[in-house]
Amino acid sequence: MIEEHSVEGSRRIDAEATERAFAFACERHADQRRRTGEDFITHPVEVAKICAGLRLGTETLCAALLHDTVEDTSASLDQVEELFGDSVASSSTGSQSSPGSPSRAATIARPRTTAR
Secondary structure, X not given: OHHHHXXXXXXXXXXXXXXXXXXXXXXHOOOOEOOOOOEOOHHHHHHHHHHHHOOOOHHHHHHHHHOOHHHHOOOOHHXXXXXXXXXXXXXXXXXXXXXXXXXXXXHHHOOOOOOO
């Protein structure tokens, strides 16, 4: 994912923070599987790859990796905030969105549908 950012002129990414978010998400989602049988962590990683491809910053990459941890694991918002900061915690839970609307990372992850 960090390699997605390695293009010249890209924003500098804090690899250590991104790796910590990845490790935290992996740890929290360790026993979870998707209906397809895949490890659950594949979804947050794919969302983070999309964000990296868009050359978004470290906080967004961390939020993408963590976006399901508070909702779907035993992790608390306080833990995420303490470990990764208020901005990442807010972005990862969608609390900056209006009620009922998905977080930015969740919106990026969802395929767009077209009206027929």
